[in-house]
Amino acid sequence: MNHLSLILKREYLNKVRKKSFIIMTFLSPLIMVGLFGLVAYLSQVNSENERVISILDESGLFSSEFESGDNITYKMLSNTSLAEAKETVRSSEDYGLLYIPATSKLDELSKSIVFYSEDSPSLTLIDDIEDAISDKANSLRLAEAGIDAQKIRDLRVRVDAKIETFQGQETSKLGSGIKLIFGGAAGYILFMFIIIYGNMIMRSVIEEKTSRIIEVIISSVKPIKLLLGKIFGTTLAGITQFMAWVILLFVFGAILTSVFGIDPSAVQTPQQQALEASAGGADGMVQEIIYEIANMPLLNLVIMFILFFMGGYLLYASLYAAIGAAVDSETDTQQFMMPILMPLILAVYVGFFTVIDNPHGTVSQVFSFIPFTSPVVMLMRIPFGVPMWQQVLSVVILFATFIGIVWFAAKIYRVGILMYGKKASYKEIAKWLKY
Amino acid sequence: MENLLVVNSVSKSFGPHKALNDVSISVPKGSVFGLLGPNGAGKTTLIRIINQITMPDSGEVFLDGEKLKPEHIQHIGYLPEERGLYKSMKVGEQALYLAQLKGLSHNEAKERLKYWFDRLDIGDWWNKKIQELSKGMAQKIQFVVTVLHQPKLLIFDEPFSGFDPINANLIKDEILKLRDHGATVIFSTHRMESVEEMCDHIALINKSNKILDGKLIDIKREYQANTFDVGLQTDNEAAVTAALQEKYEITPTKFKSINDELQYRVKIPETSTANDFINYLTSKGQITHFVEVIPSANDIFIEAVNKNQ
Numbered sequence: 001m002n003h004l005s006l007i008l009k010r011e012y013l014n015k016v017r018k019k020s021f022i023i024m025t026f027l028s029p030l031i032m033v034g035l036f037g038l039v040a041y042l043s044q045v046n047s048e049n050e051r052v053i054s055i056l057d058e059s060g061l062f063s064s065e066f067e068s069g070d071n072i073t074y075k076m077l078s079n080t081s082l083a084e085a086k087e088t089v090r091s092s093e094d095y096g097l098l099y100i101p102a103t104s105k106l107d108e109l110s111k112s113i114v115f116y117s118e119d120s121p122s123l124t125l126i127d128d129i130e131d132a133i134s135d136k137a138n139s140l141r142l143a144e145a146g147i148d149a150q151k152i153r154d155l156r157v158r159v160d161a162k163i164e165t166f167q168g169q170e171t172s173k174l175g176s177g178i179k180l181i182f183g184g185a186a187g188y189i190l191f192m193f194i195i196i197y198g199n200m201i202m203r204s205v206i207e208e209k210t211s212r213i214i215e216v217i218i219s220s221v222k223p224i225k226l227l228l229g230k231i232f233g234t235t236l237a238g239i240t241q242f243m244a245w246v247i248l249l250f251v252f253g254a255i256l257t258s259v260f261g262i263d264p265s266a267v268q269t270p271q272q273q274a275l276e277a278s279a280g281g282a283d284g285m286v287q288e289i290i291y292e293i294a295n296m297p298l299l300n301l302v303i304m305f306i307l308f309f310m311g312g313y314l315l316y317a318s319l320y321a322a323i324g325a326a327v328d329s330e331t332d333t334q335q336f337m338m339p340i341l342m343p344l345i346l347a348v349y350v351g352f353f354t355v356i357d358n359p360h361g362t363v364s365q366v367f368s369f370i371p372f373t374s375p376v377v378m379l380m381r382i383p384f385g386v387p388m389w390q391q392v393l394s395v396v397i398l399f400a401t402f403i404g405i406v407w408f409a410a411k412i413y414r415v416g417i418l419m420y421g422k423k424a425s426y427k428e429i430a431k432w433l434k435y
Numbered sequence: 436m437e438n439l440l441v442v443n444s445v446s447k448s449f450g451p452h453k454a455l456n457d458v459s460i461s462v463p464k465g466s467v468f469g470l471l472g473p474n475g476a477g478k479t480t481l482i483r484i485i486n487q488i489t490m491p492d493s494g495e496v497f498l499d500g501e502k503l504k505p506e507h508i509q510h511i512g513y514l515p516e517e518r519g520l521y522k523s524m525k526v527g528e529q530a531l532y533l534a535q536l537k538g539l540s541h542n543e544a545k546e547r548l549k550y551w552f553d554r555l556d557i558g559d560w561w562n563k564k565i566q567e568l569s570k571g572m573a574q575k576i577q578f579v580v581t582v583l584h585q586p587k588l589l590i591f592d593e594p595f596s597g598f599d600p601i602n603a604n605l606i607k608d609e610i611l612k613l614r615d616h617g618a619t620v621i622f623s624t625h626r627m628e629s630v631e632e633m634c635d636h637i638a639l640i641n642k643s644n645k646i647l648d649g650k651l652i653d654i655k656r657e658y659q660a661n662t663f664d665v666g667l668q669t670d671n672e673a674a675v676t677a678a679l680q681e682k683y684e685i686t687p688t689k690f691k692s693i694n695d696e697l698q699y700r701v702k703i704p705e706t707s708t709a710n711d712f713i714n715y716l717t718s719k720g721q722i723t724h725f726v727e728v729i730p731s732a733n734d735i736f737i738e739a740v741n742k743n744q
Contacts, residue, residue, distance in 0.1 A: 003536060010532055014524065212519030216580070219486040219513040220536040222505070418488070420517060431450050 003221045004229050011233025015200065016240060025244045033252035051095035051125075056085045058102035059109065065136045072125070086116060096121060098129060106137050106144075175292040176384075180356060183380035186305055187351045189242075190375055191344060194313055197238035198320035198340075201231060202333065205324025205417070214417045223414045231317045297385065304382050304391055311398040312375025315405055316340065322409035325416030326429055347373035351380040359384035369394050371401035408433070439464040439588060439619040440485065445494030447480055454480040456643040457494070462588075462621060462636070467614055469634035469651070469732075470623040473740055476640045478623050479516065482590055485621075486513050499587065509538040512586035516593045516623075518577055520565045527561035530580050537584040544583065551579045555605070570597045578606055582613060589613060590621045595629065607633065627733040639736065641743045651732070658730040658738065661703045664688055666696040666724030667716060675719050682715070694723045 015021055055066060056077045066074040075094070077085050082099055089097040096117030103109045113133065115121065139149040208214045217226060323336040350367045358364060359381050368378040368386075374394050382391065415432040440462040447455040455477045462468045472478050483489040485496060487503060496503040498510065521529055527548065534544035552558045555575055565573055574597045582589060591610070595603040611633065614620050622634060630637065630651075638648035647654065669675045675697065679685050688700040697720075703712050709727065716722050730738070 006532065006535055014521075018523075207521075211522050212517045213521055215488070215515040215517055216513070216519075216533065216577075217536065218488055219511070219515070220508055220533070418483075434450065 003225050004232075007221065007226055007229025008233040008236070011204065011230050012236050015204075015234060015237035021237070021241070025241050026248065029245050029248040029252055033249060033256055036253075037256045052093070053096050053098060054085065054089050054094055055098045055100070056080065056082060057100045059100050060102075061140065062100055062133060062136055065132045066129075072128075089116070090118075100133070106141055109137065110134075174288050175295070178289060178292045179383035180380075182301070183355070183383045184352065186301075186309075186379040187348065187376040190309055190312055190379060191348050193238060193242070193309075194316045194344060195341075197234055197313075198316050200238070201234045201317050202320040202324035203330065204230060204234065205321050205413075206327065206330055206333075209325070209417055209420070210329065212420075218417070223417065224410050227318070227321055227410055227413050231314065231321060235313065235317070297382070300388075300391075301382055304395070305379060307395050308375040308379050308398065311371075311395065311402055315371065315375075315398065315402045316344070318402075318406045318409035322412040322416070325413040326419075328420065343370075343372035344376070347376035351376050355380045360386075365390075369397060371398045374398055437464045438462060439499055440621070441497040442481070442485070443495045443497070445481070445484060445491045445496065447477075447484065447489065447491050453643050455484075455491070458640065458643075458645045459494075460638045460645065460648055462619060464619055465614065465617060466635040467610070467620045467622055467633050469630045469637035470621055470640070471625075471630065471637055471732075471736060472640035477643045478640055479592065481640070482513070482515075482592060482621070482623065485588075485590065486511060509584060510587045512537075512581045512584065512589045514577060514581040514589075514591045514594055516596075518574075520573055520577065522566040523564055525561070526563050526565065526568070526576055529565065530576060530583070533580045534583050539584050547583050548579070551583065555579065571599060571602055574598055575602070575606075578609070582609075582618075586618065588619050588621065590623075592623045593625070594622070595624070595626065627731065627736060630732045634732075637732070639739055641740050644743075646743045647735070647739050654735060655730055658735050659727070660730075661705060661707075661709075662700060662728040663703070663709070663712065664690055664698070664700050664724065664726045664728055665716060665722065666690070666692055666694065666698050667720045668694060668696045668723055669720030672697055678719065690724060690726075692724060696723050698724070700728065 050073065052073045052075055054075045054077050055062075068074050077088075080088070085097055085099070096115055099114045099116065100109070101112050103112065115126065115129065142149045142152065208217070319340055323333055323340070326336065327333050347367065350363065350373060354361060354363045354367075355377060364377060364381060367373045368381055368390070375398065378386070378391065378394050411433050412429055416429075438461045440460075442458060442460045444457045444459050445455055446453070446457055458477070458481060460468075460470075460481075470478050470481070480489060484491050485503075487505065487508060498507050501507070524532075530548050531541065531544050534548065535541060539547070549558075552561065557572070557575055560568065560572070560576070565576070568576070578594070581591075589610070594606060594610070598606060607629070610620060610622075622630075624630060634651055636649065637651050637654065639646050667675065676685075676699075679699065679701065683704075684702040685699045688698050690698060692698070701712070703709075713722070713725065716725075
């Protein structure tokens with residue numbers, strides 16, 4: 001067996017067999033699924049809570065406007081005064097009392113409606129009630145003015161612009177959302193991967209320094225081989241862990257839904273609801289999602305994901321290794337971590353703010369060529385369609401920089417691993433490059 | 436005698452600091468070669484160059500007549516001064532790994548490890564982790580790993596640090612045994628008594644320059660300088676002292692004696708012999724003590740380094 005594969009194998013097995021690694025591999029998805037289940041369970045419990053709302057409508061105009069729904073029951077009161085009604089509602093278990101005073105002018109009505117309850121009601125509840133009342137009031141006003149409300153409703157034009165590229169490719173708002181999810185996930189996974197496993201590489205370099213085995217090893221192998229074996233071994237361990245996480249997430253998720261009977265769709269974000277609404281119901285959405293995904297440049301996406309992932313990860317990994325070589329202990333790494341984390345965090349910010357806003361704007365474009373941010377930013381842009389020359393150019397810049405950085409990291413590494421007890425400063429490191 | 440290792444005017448600088456300046460040494464086959472020098476003289480740099488960890492700025496190194504190349508690492512066993520093992524790895528696994536890095540096959544390495552572990556009586560450590568072992572125990576493993584691939588050239592940097600006297604002796608005997616089986620040993624240490632005991636040849640490096648090298652006996656001969664410790668009983672001490680002072684360089688000295696006598700360390704001119712000196716002394720009084728002063732490695736080290744200041 002040659003050196004590189006020997007080192008790779010040791011690094012891999014050493015990581016994978018570690019207790020902390022095994023525990024984290026199982027615990028992380030368990031915690032994630034557990035938290036998700038908890039939230040789902042809680043919102044289920046929350047919405048199961050049925051509310052009864054009494055309505056005292058002295059105007060007599062709105063009696064037909066309130067329809068009891070799943071969680072809310074409306075109860076009409078009559079022949080009672082406001083004071084009496086308040087007393088009854090308070091003494092009963094009912095949630096609240098809506099009071100609509102008698103009025104001759106609809107104008108006044110808008111200010112005089114009161115909702116009484118024990119605690120402050122939720123915004124959605126108040127919105128629903130206000131909507132119902134203002135709908136009815138509007139129709140009444142129109143009728144007063146001699147206009148047929150139904151006619152107006154029929155005349156209203158609903159705009160639903162189709163989005164289409166010049167190549168004739170149709171997209172939609174939903175499509176943009178899905179692209180965002182794809183790009184965002186890709187960028188975010190890369191970001192997490194770099195931070196978790198970059199750190200792991202750094203620690204393993206420091207370990208070799210502090211345990212003083214490094215000189216024994218590099219009297220047998222070239223430092224560059226040790227460096228590469230370390231990076232690849234740790235990366236493989238990382239991929240293993242990631243795969244395990246994905247599989248375990250599915251397994252635990254399945255257990256959660258089947259055994260505990262918690263429906264994950266109970267946790268719905270407002271965005272999802274909005275998407276659903278715009279796509280015309282859940283069934284329509286599933287179809288459209290499939291359509292959108294099929295329409296995305298999938299092959300392009302996959303290939304570029306692999307290229308940018310490799311390039312970006314290796315770029316940062318070699319920097320992490322260089323830092324590990326330059327310091328004596330993990331506590332000394334702080335001053336060198338900032339310059340690494342800054343561009344990474346910047347990339348994620350640019351990705352999540354600028355790219356979402358305008359995937360092909362100047363800022364997005366510039367950052368998708370700078371090698372330290374391009375992996376994250378470009379991965380987020382690609383689902384929106386980036387010209388091939390831009391993608392290729394960005395990959396080329398990334399890999400060219402990677403080679404330069406590996407050279408630089410290898411130099412620091414070669415000198416640094418044999419420097420004990422010397423506090424490395426940027427000045428010191430600059431000197432090492434000349435050795 | 437044939438040389439296994441020849442270092443030919445090697446220089447190396449780190450930035451403005453010159454670590455080695457035109458250093459040449461020749462290590463004869465089958466010898467134990469002492470590489471000596473004060474801290475920071477450049478020994479470690481020279482050793483690292485021989486191990487191809489650092490590249491020299493100029494000069495060449497030959498191993499067995501061939502210019503040093505990457506394949507040579509499997510013919511060299513190196514025990515660095517800064518040494519250690521992976522703490523969380525098991526002893527056997529770790530030794531196998533390091534042996535395979537030196538080019539042994541898995542099975543070969545396993546077989547030899549069994550042999551060495553039995554020999555040093557550490558067979559039951561195989562499945563222990565290094566962090567469970569004491570420092571001395573870990574050093575033993577480290578020694579085994581260094582010699583396992585039967586290298587032609589063994590380089591030990593302070594091999595006895597961390598060993599108790601019993602284990603230090605054990606390792607010393609193992610090193611000499613390896614030498615008897617044909618290995619050549621380069622041995623860097625500050626413990627002059629082990630230099631005295633083990634080394635046939637030495638080289639002394641001070642401030643990046645080699646200031647002394649050769650066979651240890653030859654060097655001692657060079658440094659012996661016709662000096663004797665003498666004890667002389669006489670009735671007229673003042674006169675004898677004056678007479679000696681006139682003829683030779685004398686310094687007062689102290690050695691154990693049951694007599695009441697004059698005690699001097701006397702350096703006689705190179706033109707005269709010990710016999711002439713004894714004849715002269717007998718004419719002055721009763722000789723109670725006469726010993727030629729042979730410089731120890733320690734003396735040579737200190738004198739050479741001081742002269743070089």
